[in-house]
Amino acid sequence: MSRIKERQPMPQQPAEERIKNFLEVALGYSEEQALAEAQRCLSCKKKPCVEGCPVMVDIPEFVALAAEGKFLEAAASLKKNNSLPAICGRVCPQEEQCEKFCLLGKTGQPVAIGRIERFVADYEALHSNGNIGEYEGPKDPMLAKYGVAVVGSGPAGLTVAGDLAKMGYSVTIFEALHDTGGVLRYGIPEFRLPRNILNREIEYVQSLGAKIVKNVVIGKTVTIDELLSGGFDAVFVATGAGAPQMMNIPGENLNGVLSGNEWLTRINLMRAFRFPEYGTPLKKPKKVAVIGAGNTAMDCTRTALRVGAEEVAIVYRRSRAEMPARAEEIENAEHEGVKFHLLTNPIRFIGDDKGWLVSMECLKMELGEPDDSGRRRPVPIPGSEFIMEVDTAIIAIGQTPNPLIRTTTEGLKTTRWGGIVIDEATGMTSIPGVFAGGDAVTGAATVITAMGAGKIAAKGIDKYIREKYGLPVPSEEPVQEESKGNGQNP
Amino acid sequence: MKPDTHDCALTAAERSLREIVEAGATNKVLRKEKLSDTIVLFELDNPLIARNAVAGQFVVVRPNTLGERIPLTISDADKVRGTITIIFQVVGRTTMELARIKEGECVPDVCGPLGTPSEIENYGTAICVGGGVGIAFLRPITKALKEAGNEVITILGAREKSLLILENEMRELSDELILTTDDGSYGIKGVVTGPIKEMLDSGRKIDYIFAIGPMPMMRAVAETTRPYGVKTVVSLDPIMIDGTGMCGGCRVTVGGQTKFTCVDGPDFDGHEVDWDELKIRKAYYFAEEQAAKEMAAKEEN
């Protein structure tokens, strides 16, 4: 049978419509489309696609179930490895992960794994009558007295909390902000990830028994040492990479220059686009330059359009090929009218006599020799200075881990740039009983890698607590289970 | 959508850390007092924050589920009762909404203690200067400086007598108390810099000055002491959102370097602060704040 080379297109809100609202851009497959797309899969024996997935979702299995219309079974299969499929289906950079390895990609377009994943997860949500799904697996009542503190409610923290709660531990998530989800709430805008989907996933983790305490900043409200001495048996640090990098060029503190984090937090977390119904104000921009070309930068441009900016541009010092954002989001931004000033670097912000940004001086760049990251290094072209008029400049050139935990936890080993050092196999840090994962360890990465780190750490924490208290360690192989069977409980 | 505040029950004061943190805080307003027409005091149930709060730190507060996050100084922390005290001046929409919360109700979100604690040492003779509602936040620092062995001279300034708050409490904490009012309705007529300059000119040895209050007052204190080279620490109040170093909205320039006030401050060397920049940044949302204030005032009626 000859295979269809092209994947099913994703239905979208038309660009001219969607830039006027915050509703989801990609509308999701219809049932027919999901079936048709799933049926493209070759069910490869060697499962090359699975290698590209950081949490090893059994892609051929769930796609085959979807191809037969068994969407609920497909969802169950997905959830074995990925507890947040509705989110991952939407935000994973699939072109660099699972879909990159799809065999069909060699001759045509790869199977749209992410889109099927999204459909299956949404289908399950829709057909569960608002029920967030009961966990029916085994919970060990013995474990309830052991407390695990999870610091941060982003994808890494939610994953650890969910997995440990399923095992039977008492898990408490501490979140610094007044709302949960980490970057999923304050960073990624709702037109990419609707809030009801995020809320549902968080309710699911709570339904497993995990408690969430908001407005607690670990390192300030309580320290990690206090958690350990105050009754918690283990701590998982999933504080992300939330500190914005600034450019350190003149004029950066003028009114009108913001970090990507501030811009997105005002809009996504504080809902300033609905000011004055909501209390947090927003200055309506006219001409916006967003500096950088990662996911944060794309999200900044597209939110700027939606709050009514007339002109929005990306200013990026390298070329198109080096832009780190998801391909789909770059394309979306382009369709929505975002301009791209590539090989361009701002060197100075210029203000009026009242301290408000009016323009930006930029330099043109060209690509030179590759740097450490293997990407060609941008080099300034002498004499190429020019002025760009803008009233709002958003700096989205990267984030680093917040130093709060590092500076308040004695003995916690970190790298030169502030990432927490862990044992890759267990997630344990240099302090026994303290584990870490996600962006706090890797620096800014992806939702699915943060979840993957959470999965590993959940196992590491379980093992640590069992060893500490001499509890039997359930092994993966049921065969070995027998030989270990006689109670070693304290 | 209608904003709403949370219902809550009282929590016990004496529990283990794990119990305390797992339960979270209710932020119930156990005591509400009006210190003047526009200045309100809340004593809040929050054993979590009370445990670790020290002088110079603040909380970020949200008055309701639609509300803005604003920073307020922790004016007192009672570790035994598990409470913290905040004192705020009603100046705009958020503080109006906060002032609407009644005794027995709860503030939905209170996060802290945030910021780097004030540096407290035995400097020798220290002057503590407070202006307006800033007097409320001067209290924990004055107390700490006194306990560290300093001779403490406190100078409190306000526009008029009715705005001079906490006079008795501050008198008890200080070796010497000087009061000034702009209109001369109480204490010395004039502003706080008058007595400071007099003292410095008189040759009296002053080792340390801490000033907190409206920005123009702190700036004037810093300018007054600059020629004498007396270390002058001020507590800056730029616009904040998260208060944890995540947004960079609270950027100030101190000694030519960009600092995030919420984590690097709020205390800074007053002689190094770029005051003009701070003034501009504080006025960023002036137009929006005015509109919001009018809206909130209408709701009030």
Ligand SMILES: Cc1cc2nc3c(=O)[nH]c(=O)nc-3n(C[C@H](O)[C@H](O)[C@H](O)COP(=O)(O)OP(=O)(O)OC[C@H]3O[C@@H](n4cnc5c(N)ncnc54)[C@H](O)[C@@H]3O)c2cc1C
């Ligand atoms: C704007 C933006 C868009 C992105 N788009 C994508 C995308 O499309 N696809 C993708 O895969 N990835 C994307 N990413 C990256 C992805 O979101 C992150 O890699 C991921 O969220 C990291 O998860 P985490 O759990 O490690 O940390 P985070 O999601 O950062 O969560 C950390 C949480 O910890 C809390 N916290 C921090 N310090 C403390 C403390 N001391 N005490 C208590 N709580 C604390 C924070 O408030 C936060 O809630 C994007 C990132 C950004 C910023």
Ligand SMILES: Cc1cc2nc3c(=O)[nH]c(=O)nc-3n(C[C@H](O)[C@H](O)[C@H](O)COP(=O)(O)OP(=O)(O)OC[C@H]3O[C@@H](n4cnc5c(N)ncnc54)[C@H](O)[C@@H]3O)c2cc1C
């Ligand atoms: C570290 C710190 C501690 C503070 N402690 C106290 C205190 O204990 N008592 C007290 O009365 N005030 C305190 N303030 C000031 C207080 O935060 C503002 O008065 C309050 O935010 C005003 O909000 P509003 O909506 O009522 O008024 P608005 O009309 O919105 O604003 C009035 C003025 O307050 C400032 N402001 C507005 N929004 C914010 C914000 N999100 N963050 C900071 N400042 C803002 C602006 O300069 C503005 O011009 C403190 C500020 C800081 C930074």
Ligand code: SF4
């Ligand atoms: S979780 Fe992400 S990488 Fe893994 S299969 Fe799903 S979309 Fe692909």
Ligand code: SF4
């Ligand atoms: S590689 Fe592609 S075609 Fe093969 S099983 Fe995976 S998704 Fe299907």
Ligand code: FES
């Ligand atoms: S308030 Fe956001 S960094 Fe200080």
